[in-house]
Each structure stands twice: as C-alpha cells, then as structure tokens.
Amino acid sequence: MTIYEILWLIIAPAVILSWYYLIRGWKSFIPQCNDLPHNPYPHIIFFITARKITSLLDESVKSIITSCHKCKFTDYEIKVLADEDGKLDGAEHIIVPKDYVCASKFKARALNYSLQFTPSSPDVWVLHLDEDAKITPQTVRSIVNYIKKGGNPVADGPTVFTYDGNLLTYYVEAQRCWTYFWVKSQLEDSRVYWMNGSNMLIRSDVEHEIGWNFKGIKFSEDTRFAYEVTKKYGKVFGWHGGVTIERPPKTAGAAIRQRKRWFWGGMLQLKQMPAFRLPRRLYSSLCWFLGFVLTMFIPVGIANHFILAEELIPTGVGFLSIGGVSLAGILWLARYQCGLYWQLKYSQASWIKKFGFHAGLLVLSPIIEFICTIPTILALIRPPKVFEVTDKSTNGVHSTSSIVLDKATEGLANS
Known part of the structure; x- marks a missing residue:
C-alpha cells in the first residue's frame, strides 16, 4: 500500500460522514x-x-x-x-x-x-x-x-453564493456550501465543532x-x-x-487569506473547546490539511504517466478504485458538485448554463481543492496576525438579481 492510499484511507471516514450529512439534511436545508x-x-x-x-x-x-x-x-x-x-x-x-x-x-x-x-x-x-x-x-x-x-x-x-464574475472563487464557495450540512447536523445535535x-x-x-x-x-x-x-x-x-x-471573495488570493484565517483561528481555539470533542475537531483539521497533500499527488500522477512514462513515484490507488481512479477521491470532489447545485438551484440561469457551471467545476476541481487547502500550509508556516477583511467588492457581474427562490421559499430577485 502506497502513502497515497494510506492518506485516502485516513480521510475516508470524513468522506463518508460528509455524504451522511448531505443526505440527512438535504430536504430540510432550506x-x-x-x-x-x-x-x-x-x-x-x-x-x-x-x-x-x-x-x-x-x-x-x-x-x-x-x-x-x-x-x-x-x-x-x-x-x-x-x-x-x-x-x-x-x-x-x-x-x-x-x-x-x-x-x-x-x-x-x-x-x-x-x-x-x-x-x-x-x-x-x-x-x-x-x-x-x-x-x-x-x-x-x-x-x-x-x-x-x-x-x-x-x-x-444556510447561505448561497452568487456568481460575481470570478469563476474560481464562485467554485471555492461551492466547496464552502456543502460544509453547511456539517454545521446543520452539528447544531441540530448540539455537538458544535465550529460555527x-x-x-x-x-x-x-x-x-x-x-x-x-x-x-x-x-x-x-x-x-x-x-x-x-x-x-x-x-x-x-x-x-x-x-x-x-x-x-x-473578489480574488483567489482573498479566498486563500480568508481560509488561512479560519484554519488558524480554529487551531487557536482548540484548547477552549470541550475536551471530549477535541479528537473529532483535530481529525477534521487533519483532513483539511491532507486535502492539500492529496491534491499534490495529481501533478505527480500526471508526471508519472505522461512525462516519466513509468511510476517512479508510487501513487497507486489499488483499493476501492476503478481504472486507477480512487472512489474516495470521486466522492470527495463530488461534494463540490452538491454545493454548486445549491448555489444554482435558485438561479434564473438556463439549464445549459447550469450544466456548463457543473462541467467547469469538474475540470477545475483540482485547482479549487488547491485553493481551499493551501491555506492550511500557509497558516502553519506564517500564521495571520491581524483580522484582514475579505474583499467582496463586485467583479463587474451584478448577479444577485438573477437568483430566485422557488415557490417553497419565495423569490430572491424581488426581495
């Protein structure tokens, strides 16, 4: 078993829990x-x-x-x-x-x-x-x-995020959107790890x-x-x-700095949280960090296959894999698609545009995962010292008016 497989094995419970929370809270999310x-x-x-x-x-x-x-x-x-x-x-x-x-x-x-x-x-x-x-x-x-x-x-x-001209940060917030299902489950059970x-x-x-x-x-x-x-x-x-x-956030850099603050803030609060919840919180932080490590295996795999023409650096995905593609990896990145679904659910965009957004996320998922997880490394290397307000000024696409809720929840465009 390679280090790549071991890391996925460590992260597998978090993947399973993610889907449990998504399925459990889907109907009552909004x-x-x-x-x-x-x-x-x-x-x-x-x-x-x-x-x-x-x-x-x-x-x-x-x-x-x-x-x-x-x-x-x-x-x-x-x-x-x-x-x-x-x-x-x-x-x-x-x-x-x-x-x-x-x-x-x-x-x-x-x-x-x-x-x-x-x-x-x-x-x-x-x-x-x-x-x-x-x-x-x-x-x-x-x-x-x-x-x-x-x-x-x-x-x-819950919070939904609008497309505001920057595709990368819009997709980054799709990652954030599915985490609300974690929060929802924690709050309903009153087992709070973050808020x-x-x-x-x-x-x-x-x-x-x-x-x-x-x-x-x-x-x-x-x-x-x-x-x-x-x-x-x-x-x-x-x-x-x-x-x-x-x-x-207006830029990918702003999104990275925002998440750097979140990660380090969570680390600073570990000694304050109830002791019996500490192992779970440490595990979730570890998974966040390992997300970056696993993302780095993507260019390694490409180099092995297309440049080196042989696996000089072992990245095998033998367990739970189809055609060399890790099922855990598929389920991990598919959570982004669920988050994007909720961001687009109330949009007036045509189904063709919605399909295009989902297809784009499929292609850009490794980059989005990198943006979401590199803050863990940056925070450990150079912890933030001040509270930097995230720039969310417009990128020129004023899209809030193009989002509506269905009959179940009333229109946003007219709100």
Whole structure:
C-alpha cells in the first residue's frame, strides 16, 4: 500500500460522514416557509458588522427593509457596527471608539462593545450578518417561525453564493456550501465543532450572558462563542433555516487569506473547546490539511504517466478504485458538485448554463481543492496576525438579481 492510499484511507471516514450529512439534511436545508405565524412576534435586531460603510452594506440594509415589508413584519430594527462612520440610511450606526479596550481583539472587540446598544431579554433576538449578506422574505419567515416554535437560543442558517464574475472563487464557495450540512447536523445535535458568524441567530439574553470578551481572541470569535455557550448552557443550538445571499471573495488570493484565517483561528481555539470533542475537531483539521497533500499527488500522477512514462513515484490507488481512479477521491470532489447545485438551484440561469457551471467545476476541481487547502500550509508556516477583511467588492457581474427562490421559499430577485 502506497502513502497515497494510506492518506485516502485516513480521510475516508470524513468522506463518508460528509455524504451522511448531505443526505440527512438535504430536504430540510432550506425549509419551506410560506407564512408568518400568528402574533405576538419576537423583536428581531438585524445586526451587521463591517469595517466601514460601503455600497455592499447599503444593499444589505435595503434587503432587510424590503423583505420585512413584503412579509408585513414590523417588529425589527437594523443596527450597523463599524470602525468608521459614513452615510447610510435605514439603520442605526454604532461606531467603535478607537480607545475602547477589552480582552478580545478585532471583530470580537467590536461585538463586545456593541452589547451596550442591545437589550438583554429573552424576547429579543439578534441576527448577526456580514456586510455583504442579503436576506429574503424566506429568511424573515423562517426565523420568526423558528423562534415561535421554541427554537434553541443559538442557531445558524444556510447561505448561497452568487456568481460575481470570478469563476474560481464562485467554485471555492461551492466547496464552502456543502460544509453547511456539517454545521446543520452539528447544531441540530448540539455537538458544535465550529460555527458560522454570519446568519447566526442569538437570543439577546444569552449573548449578553456570554459576551464577546475572550482573552486574546483574534479570529474565529463565532466558534469561541459557541464553545462558551456549550460550557454554560449545554445543548442549546439549532438550525433556523433562513437563507442569506452572499458574494464570493473578489480574488483567489482573498479566498486563500480568508481560509488561512479560519484554519488558524480554529487551531487557536482548540484548547477552549470541550475536551471530549477535541479528537473529532483535530481529525477534521487533519483532513483539511491532507486535502492539500492529496491534491499534490495529481501533478505527480500526471508526471508519472505522461512525462516519466513509468511510476517512479508510487501513487497507486489499488483499493476501492476503478481504472486507477480512487472512489474516495470521486466522492470527495463530488461534494463540490452538491454545493454548486445549491448555489444554482435558485438561479434564473438556463439549464445549459447550469450544466456548463457543473462541467467547469469538474475540470477545475483540482485547482479549487488547491485553493481551499493551501491555506492550511500557509497558516502553519506564517500564521495571520491581524483580522484582514475579505474583499467582496463586485467583479463587474451584478448577479444577485438573477437568483430566485422557488415557490417553497419565495423569490430572491424581488426581495
């Protein structure tokens, strides 16, 4: 057995788990939710965190106002947390003073400062959003229904990503999209290994009780928050099902830096997570790293076959293989196709264009896997020291308006 086969054998359980989560959560990933429940409604604060006021932020605020209006939901407010002031209508501005100091850094520091601007109440819920995140009427209805049905006080929801002119970063987010099925399963079972900070719904009394004042925290403040919630409250997580629409990073470099921060942030939080979940978290991080190592075998295999004309470097895939192609590898990369399916599911693009996107991903999968996994190496070699905001400015293709939801979940184009 070669080292290549051994590495795939190590990663095989993660492949199987991925497909288990995909199949388990497929039907309820973005749930049907056509109506609001009866009054009384909870009070919802849509809370957007940004470095400064931008056009993306303005679009996000407008999506909230429009979606709530279409649902005839009025018990809400919009707050924008930023380091710099600017002109923005329809939302309350919260500017973090430069001299504000607490134990945490960067985004966690800003979030901790913002607590004084929200009430601590079991009747108030906060939906945290990134600056480019847009909501839809389905988001509003799903969240309100989740709360009215007695949903747990900390929850996440799905995100779909639009094609914005950069094919590589669009495909990279297809990889991210399938990971939401992992998150969904973790939250529904209240076994949290990591959490997404955008589209995160928190009951405000719980947020105030936990806070964001974590000593030395620089990155992955959302995951650290989830760990602290687990320590204090136990199994209190859920999946609210309200979808948000976000943009991919503007460039492949921005996507790599973003994932470098995520990987290193996860490493920094290992000592804070519940001890009995540590082996599983370490295994998932190992698989992320091994994804890069296995990707590097692709050029080696090409060199063996086409250049060297013989296997000077052994990469055999004897076990579970058809024609020398690893079934584990097929299943590993096929997850990207599932993520892309959800990104295209609500698109108005023709079936021919959708087929073209899937075909393109099939060809570019090794490159996409490289972009997604090289951050693990880079983070270990040179860990990030500052929280670099991911550039998601437009690449010239404004595609959000070309995405719609079906009857089960209402239109995005008109939201």
